[in-house]
Amino acid sequence: MTKMPISLTLNEHATTLEVEPYWTLQRLLRDEIDLTGTKEGCRTGNCGVCTVIVDGAAVKSCLMLAPQIDGTNVVTIEGLARDNGLDPLQRAFVEYGAIQCGYCSPGFIMAAKAFLDENRHPTRDDIASALEGNLCRCTGYVKIFEAVEAAAQAGGA
Amino acid sequence: MTATTERQAIGKPLPKPDAWLKATGTAVYAGDVRLPGMLEGKILRSPHPHARIVSIDASAAAAMPGVYAVATGDDVGATRIGRFIRDRHALARERVRYVGEPVAAVAAIDEETAERALQLINVAYDPLPAVFEPEEAIAPDAPILHPDLPSYQDSARSTREGNVRNRVRHDVGDVDVAFAEPDVVVHETTYRTPRQSQAFTEPHAAVAQIDGTGKVTVWASIKAPFRGRVSIADTLGVPVSHVRLIAPAIGGDFGGKGAAFIEPIAAVLARKARRPVRLTLSRVEEFSAMTSRPSAVIRLRMAVRHDGTLVAMDASMVYNVGAVDDTQAGTANSAVSLVGAYHIPNVRVEATSVYTNCSPAGHVRAPSGPQTSFATESHLDRLARMIGMDPLELRERNALRNGDVVPSGHGILQNSGLDECLKRARAWMARELGSKRPHQGIGTAVSFWALHPNPAAVDSAATVKVDVDGSVAVLTGVADQGGGQWSMVGQVASEVLGVPVEQVSVIAADTEATPYEQGTGGSNTTYRVGNVVRQAAEEARRQVLRLAAEQLKVDEEELDLRDGNVRVRSDPSRQLSVAQVAQGALASPAGAIIGTSGEAREREIREHGHERADIVDAPSFACHVAVASVDPETGVTSVDRYYTVQDVGRALNLLNCTGQIEGGVIFGLGYALTEEIQSDNGINLNANLWEYLLPTAPHVPELTVELVEIPSTFGPFGAKGVGETPCIPVAAAVANAIDDALGVRATQVPLTPERVLAAIREQRPELLENRA
Numbered sequence: 001m002t003k004m005p006i007s008l009t010l011n012e013h014a015t016t017l018e019v020e021p022y023w024t025l026q027r028l029l030r031d032e033i034d035l036t037g038t039k040e041g042c043r044t045g046n047c048g049v050c051t052v053i054v055d056g057a058a059v060k061s062c063l064m065l066a067p068q069i070d071g072t073n074v075v076t077i078e079g080l081a082r083d084n085g086l087d088p089l090q091r092a093f094v095e096y097g098a099i100q101c102g103y104c105s106p107g108f109i110m111a112a113k114a115f116l117d118e119n120r121h122p123t124r125d126d127i128a129s130a131l132e133g134n135l136c137r138c139t140g141y142v143k144i145f146e147a148v149e150a151a152a153q154a155g156g157a
Numbered sequence: 158m159t160a161t162t163e164r165q166a167i168g169k170p171l172p173k174p175d176a177w178l179k180a181t182g183t184a185v186y187a188g189d190v191r192l193p194g195m196l197e198g199k200i201l202r203s204p205h206p207h208a209r210i211v212s213i214d215a216s217a218a219a220a221m222p223g224v225y226a227v228a229t230g231d232d233v234g235a236t237r238i239g240r241f242i243r244d245r246h247a248l249a250r251e252r253v254r255y256v257g258e259p260v261a262a263v264a265a266i267d268e269e270t271a272e273r274a275l276q277l278i279n280v281a282y283d284p285l286p287a288v289f290e291p292e293e294a295i296a297p298d299a300p301i302l303h304p305d306l307p308s309y310q311d312s313a314r315s316t317r318e319g320n321v322r323n324r325v326r327h328d329v330g331d332v333d334v335a336f337a338e339p340d341v342v343v344h345e346t347t348y349r350t351p352r353q354s355q356a357f358t359e360p361h362a363a364v365a366q367i368d369g370t371g372k373v374t375v376w377a378s379i380k381a382p383f384r385g386r387v388s389i390a391d392t393l394g395v396p397v398s399h400v401r402l403i404a405p406a407i408g409g410d411f412g413g414k415g416a417a418f419i420e421p422i423a424a425v426l427a428r429k430a431r432r433p434v435r436l437t438l439s440r441v442e443e444f445s446a447m448t449s450r451p452s453a454v455i456r457l458r459m460a461v462r463h464d465g466t467l468v469a470m471d472a473s474m475v476y477n478v479g480a481v482d483d484t485q486a487g488t489a490n491s492a493v494s495l496v497g498a499y500h501i502p503n504v505r506v507e508a509t510s511v512y513t514n515c516s517p518a519g520h521v522r523a524p525s526g527p528q529t530s531f532a533t534e535s536h537l538d539r540l541a542r543m544i545g546m547d548p549l550e551l552r553e554r555n556a557l558r559n560g561d562v563v564p565s566g567h568g569i570l571q572n573s574g575l576d577e578c579l580k581r582a583r584a585w586m587a588r589e590l591g592s593k594r595p596h597q598g599i600g601t602a603v604s605f606w607a608l609h610p611n612p613a614a615v616d617s618a619a620t621v622k623v624d625v626d627g628s629v630a631v632l633t634g635v636a637d638q639g640g641g642q643w644s645m646v647g648q649v650a651s652e653v654l655g656v657p658v659e660q661v662s663v664i665a666a667d668t669e670a671t672p673y674e675q676g677t678g679g680s681n682t683t684y685r686v687g688n689v690v691r692q693a694a695e696e697a698r699r700q701v702l703r704l705a706a707e708q709l710k711v712d713e714e715e716l717d718l719r720d721g722n723v724r725v726r727s728d729p730s731r732q733l734s735v736a737q738v739a740q741g742a743l744a745s746p747a748g749a750i751i752g753t754s755g756e757a758r759e760r761e762i763r764e765h766g767h768e769r770a771d772i773v774d775a776p777s778f779a780c781h782v783a784v785a786s787v788d789p790e791t792g793v794t795s796v797d798r799y800y801t802v803q804d805v806g807r808a809l810n811l812l813n814c815t816g817q818i819e820g821g822v823i824f825g826l827g828y829a830l831t832e833e834i835q836s837d838n839g840i841n842l843n844a845n846l847w848e849y850l851l852p853t854a855p856h857v858p859e860l861t862v863e864l865v866e867i868p869s870t871f872g873p874f875g876a877k878g879v880g881e882t883p884c885i886p887v888a889a890a891v892a893n894a895i896d897d898a899l900g901v902r903a904t905q906v907p908l909t910p911e912r913v914l915a916a917i918r919e920q921r922p923e924l925l926e927n928r929a
């Protein structure tokens with residue numbers, strides 16, 4: 001097959017790539033440009049470990065085709081930390097013990113990031129439903145809720 | 158160290174050092190390893206539950222452009238592999254025994270090419286009769302899965318015959334006489350439990366590389382690298398020293414990553430292709446062809462006196478261990494765990510595990526715990542109801558006490574926290590639970606995990622090095638599957654050596670670079686590995702103090718070691734940093750500061766006048782309370798609140814302890830309410846994440862976790878195991894809450910709406926008749 005050229009903003013860098021039309025965004029990120037912080041758990045949209053942010057919205061990168069990101073702004077877990085340090089969500093996930101095996105963490109952090117950007121003062125129920133599409137088998141979710149709540153507070157301060 | 162000394166690291170809610178990597182996406186998991194020229198591997202799996210392999214023609218696949226290697230059973234050694242019993246080959250030889258068994262594998266330039274090549278492999282099968290239920294499998298004319306079974310190598314003594322993988326009997330007292338007592342109440346029920354998937358978020362992955370001398374390096378999601386390398390070596394037909402297995406970050410295990418399945422296949426492909434090969438499993442492969450918790454049918458009869466004294470238990474358990482058994486002793490050794498946390502004078506339990514043509518059985522968090530607990534803890538509730546006693550009181554009356562011999566035969570119970578857990582649970586209920594809403598019920602259940610804390614062999618070692626900048630490196634073979642083992646290791650070394658935890662690095666889980674370790678799991682890692690790390694660090698500490706004493710010209714007893722400094726107690730201005738001591742050591746005849754430990758714990762236990770097998774030093778008890786509401790019209794159960802109190806001995810890391818317990822409870826809730834691998838003729842039907850239902854964020858009830866700390870004598874700083882205990886009794890606690898709510902007993906897990914509704918229809922049809 002012939003590759004297609006696409007251009008996008010990837011983690012704040014203007015980027016041009018050649019992609020196969022059948023590649024998923026996940027495949028592109030993980031296997032073609034080695035951004036392995038985006039994980040793979042099912043390829044069917046049911047686990048959320050592959051969540052990234054496209055134009056401000058959390059998407060499961062296994063469900064999006066690479067050509068669809070032409071012209072968009074994509075942020076992956078690798079692009080979340082800024083010059084002045086980690087995102088408050090990353091810090092909170094570490095400090096509140098929301099990370100055990102950590103395989104779900106990049107996806108949770110990206111999903112929570114997109115959510116908090118739109119919802120400054122969420123209740124625990126809001127958080128739970130926003131994160132319904134992300135599985136965590138280790139933590140039982142409690143410490144993830146606490147981390148997102150703490151980050152919401154830090155962000156609102 | 159005096160009791161008032163402030164701790165360096167132990168007991169604090171410390172974030173895990175590796176969590177920073179995980180939060181930034183920079184932690185490397187096996188599937189993230191990238192090597193130049195790396196190929197993608199794919200596995201061709203059996204479509205038949207039972208068949209003879211007549212022939213395999215892989216010539217077309219091998220000739221395909223972009224294909225570098227095709228491997229079949231001819232490429233793997235004749236030696237069988239397996240975690241406990243050696244009952245399989247990495248790629249099937251001559252016969253397939255379950256749908257999904259690996260038959261051939263391909264390494265190609267990319268995934269698509271590998272997939273296409275698989276389709277070109279022509280396997281001729283001669284189907285054989287298959288059996289899926291243990292009852293069929295033990296029938297006299299049943300097809301035999303493993304005709305050579307009696308000659309297989311097993312890690313423990315087992316009784317094998319026909320399709321019976323193992324049969325264990327546990328006999329105490331005289332059951333028949335006890336049941337014939339005039340004044341006892343007897344209750345009998347049959348309980349059924351499902352196959353449960355570990356369902357870690359990271360599917361198995363392995364990357365194998367071979368060098369010019371034939372040595373293989375494999376990065377794999379395997380929590381027991383020293384065990385895994387044996388399977389790779391046997392498959393390749395090379396000595397274990399030719400295999401280096403490294404376990405990087407692991408995305409969850411829950412028992413499912415304790416043995417080699419795909420690693421030997423990756424290694425065979427890499428050897429044939431002469432290039433690195435990555436093999437990652439799909440979620441469908443995980444659910445359909447990898448191990449799961451064996452299903453069980455448990456017939457249980459118990460007798461209790463009117464005063465609440467348990468007098469007898471008579472039971473038979475049958476486990477379906479599939480075609481390949483990766484459980485210890487076929488799980489049949491769990492006969493004893495059915496007795497639970499109680500003193501019962503007369504017991505007769507027979508446990509049988511049976512091979513069938515279903516997908517493999519393996520360990521899942523607290524192997525055999527949830528099955529046996531569901532039966533016993535459900536049964537106790539019914540017995541309490543029958544004699545009109547409070548269910549918690551019945552448990553209190555019969556609870557094991559310090560000095561009792563634990564039914565598992567593992568020895569005499571010491572340091573029990575059970576009484577305290579029961580007391581705290583009762584207090585919480587009195588304090589927090591007001592009047593119940595209609596159709597709401599409260600269920601309690603006790604958890605006990607003591608199968609493994611005293612393994613029968615020396616199984617771990619550690620090396621602790623103090624560097625010239627005062628930093629510390631710990632070498633340990635232990636893998637971290639998410640349980641926080643590496644941060645535990647760092648904390649223990651930090652505490653002993655008085656060096657800030659940030660200055661301790663942990664080099665781990667590399668069979669070439671780190672000392673031997675049997676493998677994470679069984680909730681005994683902290684106890685076992687923590688101890689050898691403590692001892693190695695103590696040895697290094699002694700060297701530091703001795704050298705510092707020489708330099709400062711004082712007695713060692715005069716010295717205090719904390720925050721990276723050695724100070725003279727009476728005159729803190731006289732001090733040396735650990736860095737200075739380590740530099741001095743290099744310039745002295747003592748040389749570098751290195752502490753090691755292998756069998757020091759054995760010595761320690763003997764010095765206290767024990768044999769390891771005589772005592773249950775670190776029993777892990779918990780008491781759970783579920784508050785659940787049941788809709789009698791739909792049978793839908795929702796858990797409103799959940800409480801657990803657990804004795805952790807000593808919380809080495811508060812965040813880790815409560816995190817393990819919260820995760821364990823939710824794991825148990827999945828087992829209680831939704832999780833079940835369903836199959837038809839050996840084909841797993843719900844082999845995906847939209848039909849195999851895991852708990853998600855909105856399912857989490859209001860959850861309260863309390864800790865009790867009754868220290869163990871020999872665990873590091875008094876710690877006990879944590880991770881298995883919380884998932885064990887959840888199904889029983891929920892079933893007991895349903896019973897309390899509606900007066901119906903559901904005896905099959907998961908407690909789906911259909912099953913609860915069926916129980917209502919059968920036991921309390923009036924609840925349905927009353928509806929408008």
Ligand code: FES
Pocket residue numbers: 039040041042043044045046047048049050051060061062063
């Ligand atoms: S890998 Fe994308 S949702 Fe699971």
Ligand code: FES
Pocket residue numbers: 098099100101102103104105135136137138139358408409639
């Ligand atoms: S931390 Fe392991 S899956 Fe969430």
